[in-house]
Amino acid sequence: PRSIECVDISNIMGTLAVGSLVRFDDARRIENGYRRFRIKTVEGSNDFAMMREVLSRRFRPAEDRDINPPDLLLVDGGKGQLGIAEQVFKELNVQGVALGSIAKSRLKVRAPKGAKPGAGSTDVERFRTEERIFLPNRKNPVTFPHNSPALFLVERVRDEAHRFAITYHKKLRSVANRRGILDEIPGVGPRRKRQLLRHFCSLAALRAASEEEIAAVEGVGPAAAKEIHRFLAAPVAAIQTEMFEDPTPDDETATGEEQIEYRPAPQGGEGGGGGTP
Secondary structure (H helix, E strand, C coil): CCEEEEEEEEEECCEEEEEEEEEEECCEECHHHCEEEECCCCCCCCHHHHHHHHHHHHHCCCCCCCCCCCCEEEEECCHHHHHHHHHHHHHHCCCCCEEEEEECCCEEEECCCCCCCCCCCCCCEEEECCCEEECCCCCCCECCCCCCHHHHHHHHHHHHHHHHHHHHHHHHHHHHHHHCHHHHCCCCCHHHHHHHHHHHCCHHHHHHCCHHHHHCCCCCHHHHHHHHHHHHCCCHHHHCCCCCCCCCCCCCCCCCEECCCCCCCCCCCCCCCCCCC
């Protein structure tokens, strides 16, 4: 395919969810083809629904813009994400665009060859699975040799989409931290926020509290306590106060998309891809 787009989703347990879309033409990044989406219709951690929203917004016809579809659309994930893309394409009657999903390789363990079951040996072999590409109407994924140019390009596009999503997510996180992380928790309004901070005195103490201790705060209750505890139980590094440059998010267009200034990831050469910062 001459043109490839890839979509990736980034969120922390359903909060501050965003989608990213990157475009490559003739194996080169196309800056004005990049888009980022703030998820608007999905509550909670539902990657499939988030993928549906992003793809629907990307490919829904609009009088004021040219869709300019790619030859190939890749989604980050496995069969589930591919199925969502197929559904959206059918609903919107998108034609002439090939579909595929790419699942990352994983580190696994297995017993050494010749080991007997129940022998009590703790020795294991660690190995990494191959990158898997799922295609419509095909039961098993497609795999490529590790030195395949086609696989290299697909990985490069996928990694760039992932980097772009993480970058936008960090930007929104920094804005949320400036406002106060409690403002991002569903169901926590000004009154509950005041009650929580008055009771625990600090965000650190609240983060260390149990679900039962949070529920005991006046005006909170078990349901809200569960959501608060779930949110604050996310990895501390992912929600700690951070200061980034340009913390104010760009205004979205009427379609909810943004054309943004392109900032490529640092590379050691032409083939370098973006990764998780």
